[in-house]
Amino acid sequence: MGSRAHCIKGEQLTERIGRTPLLRLARVPAQLGVGTEVQILAKAEWFNPGGSVKDRAALRIVEDARRDGRLRPGMTLLDATSGNTGIAYAMIGAAWGFPVTLVVPASIGEERRRILLAYGANLIFSDPYEGTDGAIRLARELAAREPDRYFYADQYSNPSNWLAHYDTTGVEILEQTGGEVTHLVAGLGTTGTMMGTGRRLKDANPDVVLIGVQPDDAFHGLEGLKHLPTAMLPAIYDPSLVDRMELVNTDEAFAMARQLAREEGLFVGPSAAAAIVAAIRVARELSSGCVVTILPDGGVKYLSTQLWQ
Structure with missing residues (x-):
């Protein structure tokens, strides 16, 4: 009697977008004065098939x-x-x-x-x-x-940009933290990540504090981020949604990227490192809390830049 082959149903590549892990930072926050009752959790967006948020x-x-x-x-x-x-x-x-x-x-x-x-x-x-x-x-x-x-497609003006994060990133963070997130820290480029994720978290809990991250100077090396005072503002950006703004220096972010690689095993890009800089600033002010930040991508695409030279 002949055997019959069975084929496991596969999935489309795009079905792997989203559902990225939320990683807990341990060593670096402790070294930089973050209290033990404060967690810094980071959405590792390089796990998406295209390598970024x-x-x-x-x-x-x-x-x-x-x-x-x-x-x-x-x-x-x-x-x-x-x-x-x-x-x-x-x-x-x-x-x-x-x-x-x-x-x-x-x-x-x-x-x-x-x-x-x-x-x-x-x-x-x-x-x-x-x-x-x-x-x-x-x-x-x-x-x-x-x-x-x-x-x-006009990603800077297209509402589908922020709606993607309202329907996925924000929902995932609420599920992964059991709704215990107290602060969201996200870089501002197209601003879609903050606009969508922030709105979703605020809808669940109006007390969640939203912290935007941008470079401290128009001439910066934080790829993917905008210095909003000197840039064309994205049409999807609503400044009233952001509770607090953190300005990060390029050298500070580069130093953090190197520290994260060597002391946390996280190999990230400069905008992700800038988000961690801001998240640590926020966390150091707290006696307790759950600070979630978005790490837009990994460090592989920046190996030829000044970050790793």
Whole structure:
């Protein structure tokens, strides 16, 4: 009697987006004066298949656009990015079969450039001295010039960005902490992570304190973060939602990234390290509490930068 083969049902790559672990920091907070009754927990977003928190927003943006017809067969997804959202778009485009064109500053890191090309994305380079704001302006020009060719995802203005975090990141944090989270610390770039996660936590408990993190200077090295006073403000940003703002110096964040790698085993990018700097500042002021922060990505994409030289 012949045997019959059984095949275990697999899942799509994009089904692995979200549900990232919440890691407890131990050694570094204790060394820097955080009390034993205060926990610092970090969402390890590099566990997403595209390697960053931006997988969440990119997936929701694409899903919503396909559902309502803004991204139709034959169209190309277009957006401006400093790297991580672009990687997420390119990954999803490769998996689902639609072309992706990305406007990126010419100063983009070598690792992110190569990853985007590996996924098959078409790259258009903007003025390196204008940063992501310059990339946004150029992407808008391209979208206006050929509206039938491009779906302009516009992550800085698209409500699907923050809704992704309202429906996933915030829910996960509430579940993983048993609702005991007292503070959320998140970097501000597109601001989607803070806007969505913060709203979800506030809906569950209005006493949760939301702390935004941004560079202390317009000329900074914290990739993915915006110095809001000198940058184009994202349309999805609502400053009234943020209870407190922490400004982080690039050198301070770089030092923290190295310390986290060597003393916590956490190999993170500069924006993640900046979030930890701010989280420790907050935690040192508390006698008890549960401080949750978002670590947007890992450190692999920054090996050629000054962070590790």
